[in-house]
Amino acid sequence: MESFTSLLPNLALGFQTAVSLQNLTYCFIGVFVGTLVGVLPGIGPLAAIAMLLPATFNLPPVGALIMLAGIYYGTQYGGSTTSILVNLPGESASVVTCIDGYQMAKNGRAGPALAIAAIGSFFAGTVGTILIALFGPPLAEIALKFGAPEYFSLMSMGLIASAVLASGSMMKAIAMIFLGLLFGIVGTDVNSGMSRFTFGMSGLADGLSFVVVAMGLFGFGEILSNLEKGQEVSSRELLTKKIDHLYPTWQDLKLSIGPILRGTSIGAFFGTLPGAGPTISAFSSYALEKKMAKHPEEFGKGAIQGVAGPEAANNAAAQCAFIPTLTLGIPGSGTMALILGALTIQGIAPGPQVMTQRPELFWGLIASMWIGNAMLVILNLPLIGLWVKLLSVPYRILFPSIMVFMAIGVYSVNNLDLDIYMTVFFGLMGYVFVKLKCEPAPLILAFVLGPLMEENLRRALLISRGDPTVFFTRPISAVFLGLTILLLVVMILPNIRKKRDVAFREPDAA
């Protein structure tokens, strides 16, 4: 295979480029700033890169790209930190980490959760880097085979699987999914250009922002319900009292190896698909781990596998998202579009020829991905102690600070005050959900997947001129639909009811 023989000289060129003092410095600045910005609630990779993009305009192209990639990984790490510590997902993929990560923190196991997230991410990042180096171009070709029918079937599978995320009642999970789909409809319809549920507000024309919904439902909602509990009985007590170790035990590591390996494979697969790669990977991994676990009833109560798998999946996907971006010049997400914009500003036309015309840039970036991931682990493992201490900050100081940062984060995305009011609205809704014991994760995932699903359903039917059989006659699509049906059968069939009850329902779990 050609890719193997040329791999060594290519990687050598890459490391030669990346290991220069200058580029190492850019890489470090990137991951460091990224981590700092990423722990601010409401600021995910997209906002962070948009904010820091102009700072790279005057750097040499390789340095600029390396720094931006560093910021990207850094914010993702930072996002996991806030998800685990304070239940604030910075982007859609971290929603899954919140479920068990935050529960672990409540049980006094914030340290192991953070450490396993870092280790899992590093492992996944390493595998992702190798994959890009070895199979980048062929993987990108596979991604191109995904047309509208394939995306639709994939999303359907994801949507059904998202019911697994709930540990409470199945009925409530389904209700939350529908509510999420409904919120996802808000905004301009891609096909007709008509606005739906915008009530004449131009700020809603592009739909509700993920940050608004997530910060409201998770962050504000959690804070409101905690306030009600009062100081003594609050979970804060648990957080500070019960911390016995800062780092994972052998038992933790043993439990996590499987999920990390499986999560990495899932993430590497979905990451190359432009679209919702990291999100779908993260919760597919969660669903898989819950199914495979010996004690699925622990999921939702602080199972370390529920952090290890999704974190690895999410990071592998984030890494592999560079494949279509670098090899084809097709951005898989808003963040990737920004990175491509940075390339253009540097005078480099993104596209298939970057690899051949600017090999030092392509391979330098790949080498720096691995170096960046390594730096993050080195940077973050010692910081865990500091993060955990942060939890002992009294409520009366911690809560208002979180709220202020959240408001700044939400506002900074679009500079729209409407977004802050919407966050408050979703915050109140989040409080009601806590009272009703309805979990917000399925809602958020439906909210993210719904619009993509609708868009691709209608596009597929537009291309097939209204013939629905395309979903079954295209092989990749048929496989996903088959899996979807299988998943549904497993959920519905009464003879597996017992198993389902264990998998999906533990009364009064919350």
Add this chain to the structure above:
Amino acid sequence: MVMQNKVAGAVMGALLAAAGLMPASAGAQAAGAQAYPTKPIRLIVAFPAGGSTDIIARLVGQRLGEKLGQQVIVDNRGGAGGTIGTEIAAQATPDGHTLTMGTTSTHVIAPAAYAKVNYDPVKDFEPITLVASTPYLLVLNPGVKANNLKEFVALAKSQPGKLNFASAGTGSTTQLAMEMLNRAAGMDIVHIPYNGNGPAGAAVLGGQVQALFGSMPAVLPHAQAGRLRAIAVGTSKRSPALPNVPTVAESGYPGFEVSLWLGFFAPKGTPKPVLAKLQTELTAIANSPDMKAQFEKNGASAVTNTPAEMGQLMKSELDKYGKVIKAAGIVLK
């Protein structure tokens, strides 16, 4: 993510605003335009950071700042097809310290296609000058059996309603360019809207749809790499980047011309001397050799004109696109 695509450009505006507070190199002001500018100039870009409009705005904005001795701060206000940012620009104080980069999208298509837009492209703005224009390039998936426009039209006519074309969205310039060709050639190629130039390009690359009348910067690299087959450019002259690709006009449709132009606008009521000064400076910047080279790297070419010519252009463009929008039945609400 769909909703993330609108991108968080505005964050950058805030950051840059902070940067703008730093003392700018206060170049000696000639007494001419009464010490304009007296403070940093805000250049509103109605699209996210990193997009083609943003890139041109930044290139020109930085140079303009150097020439005027005041920082030019790019403020990205993306969303709703460019109408949100343009509306903000229309309502800004008309003293020359707020400008906007208007394009075919914001000043022609949006006002014509949207049922309700809170600004009037002619009455609410003072045109200053064009700075650049970007051609549209008709590309096919290499699997399509047509090597030039004539063969493509023949293929489309032999199977009416069977071929598809991708666009960056309903009411986007990429849709309208193809609708115009559909009308000019009497073809019936079906519109499949995507969410932005990236996904539309991927759809043609993957063969999900057959054709795309894409903006030059987005499709040129793929055409050069042989992944897409470029069969015609929409401009009246051939592009220097692809000298072997004929124009649509010379392929049998004389008078056909579509391109995306980008120019500077100020809110209505901006003092005449200020406009004149900006016009002089911007024309010089756009025509300078190094800026021309920068534009070319980004698939654009430098074009300048006078406010009067720009007014004319807007009128004819509004008329041209208005007809297509009506014929294609596009109403954005």
